[in-house]
Amino acid sequence: MSDQANKPLEGRLALVTGASRGIGRAVALKLAEAGADIIAVARNRSQGALEELDDRIREFGQNCTIAPLDLKQGDMIDRLGGMIYERWGKLDILVGNAGILGPISPLGHVSPKDWDEVFTVNVTANWRLIRSMDPLLKLSDAGRAIFVSSGAASKNKQHWGAYGASKAALEHLIKTYAAECSINTIKANLIDPGPIRTHMRAQAVPGEDPNSLPTSDQIAPLFIELASPLCNKQGEIVNFYDWAGIKRR
Numbered sequence: 001m002s003d004q005a006n007k008p009l010e011g012r013l014a015l016v017t018g019a020s021r022g023i024g025r026a027v028a029l030k031l032a033e034a035g036a037d038i039i040a041v042a043r044n045r046s047q048g049a050l051e052e053l054d055d056r057i058r059e060f061g062q063n064c065t066i067a068p069l070d071l072k073q074g075d076m077i078d079r080l081g082g083m084i085y086e087r088w089g090k091l092d093i094l095v096g097n098a099g100i101l102g103p104i105s106p107l108g109h110v111s112p113k114d115w116d117e118v119f120t121v122n123v124t125a126n127w128r129l130i131r132s133m134d135p136l137l138k139l140s141d142a143g144r145a146i147f148v149s150s151g152a153a154s155k156n157k158q159h160w161g162a163y164g165a166s167k168a169a170l171e172h173l174i175k176t177y178a179a180e181c182s183i184n185t186i187k188a189n190l191i192d193p194g195p196i197r198t199h200m201r202a203q204a205v206p207g208e209d210p211n212s213l214p215t216s217d218q219i220a221p222l223f224i225e226l227a228s229p230l231c232n233k234q235g236e237i238v239n240f241y242d243w244a245g246i247k248r249r
Contacts, residue, residue: 006035007033007034007035008034008035008224008228009031009034009035009036009092009093009224009227009228010034010035010036011035012035012036012037012092012093012140012227012229013036013037013039013084013088013090013091013092013093014028014031014036014037014038014039014091014092014093014094014095014227015038015039015041015084015091015093015094015095015133016028016031016038016039016040016041016095016097017041017042017071017095017096017097017098017125017129018041018042018097018098018099019038019040019041019042019050019053019097020040020042020043020046020049020050020053021042021046021049021198021199022196022198022199022200022216023097023148023193023196023198023216023219023220024042024095024097024098025049025053025216026215026216026217026219026220027095027097027216027219027220027223028040028053028057028064029053029056029057029060029220030217030220030221030223030224031093031095031223031224031227032056032057032060032062032064033060034224034227035062036062036092036093036227037062037063037064037065038057038062038063038064038065039064039065039067039080039084040053040054040057040064040065040066040067041067041068041069041071041080041098042068042069042098043068043069043070043071044068044069044070046068047066047068050066050068051066053066054066067080071098071120071121071125071128071129072117072120072121072125074124074125074128077125077128077129077132078128078131078132080132081132081133081135081136084133084136085135085136089139090136090137090139090140091133091136091137091139091140091143092137092140092142092143092144092227093143093144093145093146093227094129094133094137094143094144094145094146095146095147095223095227096125096126096129096145096146096147096148097147097148098121098125099121099122099148099166099167099200100117100118100121100122100200101118101163101200101203101204102114102115102117102118102162102163102166103162104159104160104163104204105159105162106158106159106161107161107162110161110162114162115162118162118163118166119162119165119166119169122163122166122167122169122170123166123169123170123173126147126170126173126174127173130145130173130177133145134177134186137186138184138185138186140185140186141185141229142185142187142229143184143185143186143187144186144187144188144226144227144228144229144231145174145177145186145187145188145189146188146189146190146191146223146226146227147170147174147188147189147190147191148190148191148193149167149170149171149174149190149191149192149237150163150164150167150192150193151192151194152164152167153167153168153170153171153192154168170190171190171237174188174189174190174235175190175235178234178235179235181234182234187226187231187232187233187234188234188235189226189231189233189234189235189236189237189238190236190237190238191219191222191223191226191237191238191239191240192237192238192239192240193219193240194214194239194240194241194246194248195208195213195214196213196214196215196216196219196240197210197211197213197214197215197216198216201213214240214241214244214246218244219240219244222238222240222243222244226238
């Protein structure tokens with residue numbers, strides 16, 4: 001089998017947010033296995049997990065740059081974009097995975113502080129990432145941007161208002177970005193993971209049997225497909241359960 005088949009993302013550079021655990025960690029490892037070098041972003045308190053991820057990525061023969069960063073600090077996202085330009089001159093793959101659940105609560109009980117935090121992390125930070133990384137993605141021969149949505153964006157489920165509204169806003173944001181990318185080589189898409197065995201899912205549905213859910217490792221190959229220079233999808237929301245042929249409960 002050719003090296004291209006073994007490592008279809010050889011020579012590409014990927015930035016992954018929320019890379020210290022869950023889906024982000026699994027995606028960073030899968031991207032590295034496919035030949036990409038990784039910029040792994042997570043909160044400062046995740047330094048140890050990022051260092052462990054760095055070790056794992058180097059086992060694949062790829063480089064990893066860890067970037068402890070609070071995505072609520074938009075100016076730090078801008079600085080990261082400048083650093084990437086100075087060091088590599090481009091970015092091939094952007095994975096906007098990081099997100100927070102916020103309070104599962106009636107809308108009238110959500111504090112302004114909690115509401116602002118959910119939208120800052122789930123929406124504004126991803127806009128800041130686009131703002132900073134779009135010029136770098138344009139310098140790639142096939143820039144790919146992948147963001148993580150949720151079925152909550154369209155289900156209007158009671159008590160999920162803050163999270164659901166933020167994901168609905170994210171979907172609008174990325175579909176707009178995809179439309180704006182029709183004149184260049186960037187492809188921007190979203191993934192709806194459905195219920196996945198993650199820490200966030202355990203927070204949201206504490207009584208659920210985690211062993212009944214797919215793992216982060218199972219969803220990671222979908223990100224590789226959308227990150228490929230051969231991917232022609234644009235402005236789509238790809239449902240993991242449908243893509244994997246998993247029967248919905």
